[in-house]
Amino acid sequence: MKKExxxxxxxxxxxPYIQDEVAFxxxxxDTDFINDLKINSANLVDVxxxxxxxxxxxxxxxxxxxxxxxxxxxxxxxxxxGEK
Amino acid sequence: xxxxxxxxxxxxxxxxxxxxxxxxxxxxxxEEQCLIAKTSNKFEKxxxxxxxKESAYxxxxxxxxxxxxxxxxLQCKLFTSxxxxxxxxxxxxxxxxxxxxxxxxxxxxxQEENRQPISEYFDLANSSYPLQQTETRRKFKLNAEKxxxxxxESLHIVKSKAGIPQLFTNGNSLNLSFSLTHHGRFGAYCILxx
Numbered sequence: 001m002k003k004e005x006x007x008x009x010x011x012x013x014x015x016p017y018i019q020d021e022v023a024f025x026x027x028x029x030d031t032d033f034i035n036d037l038k039i040n041s042a043n044l045v046d047v048x049x050x051x052x053x054x055x056x057x058x059x060x061x062x063x064x065x066x067x068x069x070x071x072x073x074x075x076x077x078x079x080x081x082g083e084k
Numbered sequence: 085x086x087x088x089x090x091x092x093x094x095x096x097x098x099x100x101x102x103x104x105x106x107x108x109x110x111x112x113x114x115e116e117q118c119l120i121a122k123t124s125n126k127f128e129k130x131x132x133x134x135x136x137k138e139s140a141y142x143x144x145x146x147x148x149x150x151x152x153x154x155x156x157x158l159q160c161k162l163f164t165s166x167x168x169x170x171x172x173x174x175x176x177x178x179x180x181x182x183x184x185x186x187x188x189x190x191x192x193x194x195q196e197e198n199r200q201p202i203s204e205y206f207d208l209a210n211s212s213y214p215l216q217q218t219e220t221r222r223k224f225k226l227n228a229e230k231x232x233x234x235x236x237e238s239l240h241i242v243k244s245k246a247g248i249p250q251l252f253t254n255g256n257s258l259n260l261s262f263s264l265t266h267h268g269r270f271g272a273y274c275i276l277x278x
Contacts, residue, residue, distance in 0.1 A: 019213040035247055038213050040267065041138060042100050044153060045110050052106075064110070065154040 001081065006074055013050045017043040029071040055081060086201055087142025087177075088263045088274040089135040091188040093128070095211060095268025102130045111137075111155040119162065131188050132181060136160045139192035140170035140177040142248075142263050147175075147194070149246035191263075191274045202227060205272035220264050220271035231277055232258065 011027050018024045019038035023031060033039045039047065048059055048067060057080035059067070066072045102108065108117055108130070116133055123129045137158040145151060160179075162168040168179045170192060178197075181190040182205070189205045204227065208219050225236040228251065232239075240252045241264075251258040261276040 035243070040099070041153070042096070042134060045107060045155070046100065046104070048110065049104065049106055061110075061154050061156055065152045065157075068151055068153055 001078075003074065006077060007070065009054060010051070010070060010073060010077075013054060014039065014047055017047060027070065029069075029074065031070045033068055033070075033073075051077065057081060057084070085143040085146045085194045085197065086191065086261050086263055086274050086276045087139040087144070087146070087193075088189065088191040088203060088265050088272055089138035089142065090190075090205055090265045090267050090270050090272040091131045091135050092211070092268025092270045093131060093186055093188065096131055097127070099268075102127065113156060113159055116160055128183075128188070132183065132190075133160050133162075135181065135188050135190040136168055136170050136179045136192065139179060139190045139263070139265075140172060142265075143177055143192045143194060144172045144175065145246055146248055146261065146263075149244065149248060151246050187270050189265075189270075189272050193276070197276070199276045199278070201274050201276055202231070203272065203274035205270055208266065208269045208271050211268045216266035216271055220266045220273060223271065224262065224264055224273035224275075227273070227275060228260065228262070231275055232260065234258075 014037060017039045023036040031037060033044060048064055052059055055077055059076060063076045067076055120126050120129045137155050137160060140158055159171045160168055166181045170177045170179060176195045177192040178195060179190050179192045181188060191201055191203050193201060206223060208216055221241055225239045228239055229236040234253050238253050241249045242252055243249050249264055251260050262273060264273050
């Protein structure tokens, strides 16, 4: 999947949980889920579950450990999609 | 090292669905899931254990400033309804929780810590993020003023790359172990007196 498409899907997934509209509007690979979008850490679990559902992948704990930014999420999603 | 975490139970009820498929499995060990299964108020137990993990994580990253997200790796034990322990990569953190029907507030400290923590939680006028942050910082600075004997207006909080808040005055870093938290319509802080 193209990077732009992935970012667009990810943007749709995080939307219900963000607490900073400006950072959300300017979402890029460098965006941090917690520091920039101010997503509650409890809701980060929802983001991970939503990503699993959307892409039909399983994110193991080791991968989840790094999933704090858009960039890290893209790497994980691509890796898991590649394994399918 | 000290960390704290607050959960606004009404807000958690609205914003998070703990009964969602795979939710518990992503966060809690088998042992913790048994603790949840055994109690009548599962919702409250989920958020009690969550606040223990989150507060211990905050204390842990002060010591090892590398962020990670792996709640299942933080393992909780409960000794009483309000006292517990969280193990993170071989390090133990003691936890103390205050709770009522509206809120759960946990503080966590490294085991070798013998200083007495000061902590406080409070209501916020609304749950908007800027207000939560401003008000929590303001309340914390008022207490830090007493502890450090430095006026609150000259205390500044800067977050490090690892997301850890640090206190400065006139550009100089102050060596104070503290932690801030807010969720929904509640905020809290804790400070270790030097």
